[in-house]
Every structure is written in structure tokens, then in C-alpha cells.
Amino acid sequence: MFVWAILLFSLTITFGEKSVKYAAVIYRHGDRTPVNLYPTDPWRNESLWPVKFGELTNIGKRQHYALGKWFRKRYSHLVSEKFDPSEVYIRSTDVDRTLMSAQANLAGMYTPSGDSIWNTDLIWQPIPVHTKPEKDDEVLAMKKKCMPYIKEREKYFHSTSYKERLSKYQGLMDYLTAYTGKKIKDYEDINDIFNVLYIESLYNFTLPNWTQSVYPNKMKEPSCYSFTTATATPLMARLMVGPLLKDIVAKMNTVILKKKPNPLKLSMYSAHDFQIGNILSAIGVFDGNCPAYTSTILFELLQDNSTMEYFIQMSYRNSTEIIEPYIMNIPYCGKICPFERFLKLYDNLVTVDWNYECTKQMSPFIGACFFLGLFAFMYVVYKIQFTKFNEKRRVQFAYISVYSPTAVQQKI
Secondary structure, three states: OHHHHHHHHHHHHHOOOEEEEEEEEEEEOOOEOOOOOOOOOOOOOHHHOOOOOOOEOHHHHHHHHHHHHHHHHHOOOOOOOOOOOOOEEEEEEOOHHHHHHHHHHHHHHOOOOHHHOOOOOOOOOOOOOEEEOHHHOOOOOOOOOOHHHHHHHHHHHOOHHHHHHHHOOHHHHHHHHHHHOOOOOOHHHHHHHHHHHHHHHHOOOOOOHHHHHOOOHHHHHHHHHHHHHHHOOHHHHHHHHHHHHHHHHHHHHHHHOOOOOOOOOEEEEEEOHHHHHHHHHHHOOOOOOOOOOOOEEEEEEEEEOOOOOEEEEEEEEOOOOOOOOEEOOEOOOEOOEEHHHHHHHOHHHHOOOHHHHHHHOOOHHHHHHHHHHHHHHHHHHHHHHHHHHHHHHHHHHHHHHHHOHHHHHHHO
């Protein structure tokens, strides 16, 4: 069994005749306390929980520490044992639990040794984790405001196909609304309740009697389906996932085209189930299961050792346990996809110009409204100035006529 494990591990390093030249990993944070507890929840008292609501727990820290150890083994051939910022870049959403997960993960991946030890009482070293406020982050948080996306999403939510599918769960939503004290109107609302009940069951809290008829079985499918709705149309997928996939592909291109003598070798993104679900859905490989804590997507750039051609391999592990990820079958390309073919297949995603399409592009209707508004504004300003000018002239002539009665006659 041990020999088989070693053999399996060696295959993940070289993949037969192909070697990993760059990798991008996107993972979900570790175990956390619940968020968005419903009004009638008997466990709403925060003092009952190990940490504040929505924060990473000690279990979550240990989960990511173990995952970091696994990354160290998987990419030992790719990155140095000693942290090198030219090799590795870590980015997180601007949320406590993802920032802390990234730090715990890096503690496992970069255990200090030799001259990296700066405090003998603390076998840990700080590693930089980069972030941006969520409202300004279209790449990883995927929450920066984009009006074309909002318009497309509303169009999708009002579509017949969406409404008909959602209507199948109307009885469930009415039931949840009655017992939770919260209006449950869509898949995301069902998922919010499902998540709370899941975490409470993990922590051995007794769930209310009303949950027995719906949790988990009746709630699981619509809850997990919620991870497909943010990328439901090609445009939604382009504007939601496009910036991140474009960033990853650009880094791969830097390696392929040898644009830098020492290109980046590993990108790590600490995120949420929302991002994991969005990526899987946009690529077309979402299997209907909710992303677990520490679930991880790996995009690896492989080079054939004989032909020197480049390929993309996408893998996924959806477990809190340290298990080998399974290789995804990329639609119309297979488990090992030629790089150029991948670019063509996902041209809709990787060619996005988010800033232009979301903030600078002006639709004909908006453009017409803008110019009409500008014309109206200029007309009002003109009328005000014209009125002031006439009033001034009237006062001036009135003054002249009082002291020089013939002046007005001469003007006439």
C-alpha cells in the first residue's frame, strides 16, 4: 500500500511524460462558524460558538495547515523550500476567514528552517498575502459592481426556464419561510438556511424538529444548484469568472513565451464556495455538489517532455480530507487539454475586458440619454443667462430714460 502511495504521488509530479511548469490553485477557506442565521434559530446566541460568527475556527486552521503541507509535497519540484516572492504569489478575498486560511495554509507550506527561523520559540514565518476590498475586486471576490452583469442577471431571473425550475421548490420555500421567520424566495436563500443547519449539525447542536422533514435531503439539490446561478449565461460567466481565468492564462503565457527569465511558478487564491462554484460552472464541470471546506481547484500548465508542447490539466478535490484530486474532463478537450485549444474553447471567458465592458462601455440608450441630458442642461443654462442679460439691459435702459429722456428715443 505504501509503495502504491509513493507511485501515485510521483505521477502527480511528472504526469508520465509531462512536467508541471506553472500552477494556479483556488481553494475555499476552512471550517467556520455560521453566518446569516435565521430569525427563529435557537442557536443565535454567539456566546455558544467557539469564535465570532463567520470566523475561521481552530478546526479550519488545522485543515488549511494540512493542505499547505500537501501543497509543499505536490509542488516541491516547482517552488523552492524557502519562500521566494518571485516564485509564489498569494491573493485572498478581503474577509477574515479567507485571509486566516491563507496564513494557516502557508504555515504548513513554508515551515521555516535554517536562517529562515527568526524566533526559536515560534516555528513560523510571515508570508505576504495580497488582497483588495471586495467592492473593488472583480478578479477574486467577483463583487465589483458591473451594470451589464446586473442587467443580464435580472434578465435571467425573469426567464421562463429559471422561473419554471424554481417553481418546483415553491412548497419547500413556503415551508422554510414559515419556520425560519425569513422570506425564502430563491436558491441562494435555501442555501443560506442549508449552510446554517449543516454547521449546527457539525457542532452537535440539536436541530429544530421542523428540519427533520426537509434537511438535508430535500434542501441539498436546490442549495447546491445555487452555485450555478451566478454564471448561468455566457455573458454572466464572462463578466464573473473571466477576469480570474484571464489572469491565470496570462501567467501561463508568460511561462510559455518566456517573457521573463524567472516567471511566476505558483499562484494561490484563497476564496469561498461562491468562487469555487462559479469557476466549475463557467468551465462546464460542476457536478451538482456543494463545495466543501478547503475544496480546491488546480489549473496546472504541463509541458510534454518530448514534443515540448503545452497542456492544461484541471483537477478538483472536494473534501476536507487530504486526498488526491481527481482530474476533470474538460468539455470537448479531455483530461489533458492542449493550451491553444483551451484558449479557443474558453475564448468567451479569457478575452474579457472587464473595465471597458463594465465601466466604460456605453449602451446606445444610455448614450442617447446622456446627450439629451447634456442638451437639456445647456439649454437651461442658456435660458438663465439670456434672462439675466435681458434683465440687466432692461434696468440699464430704465436708468437712462430717467436721466436722459431722449436716450430711449435715440435707441429706438
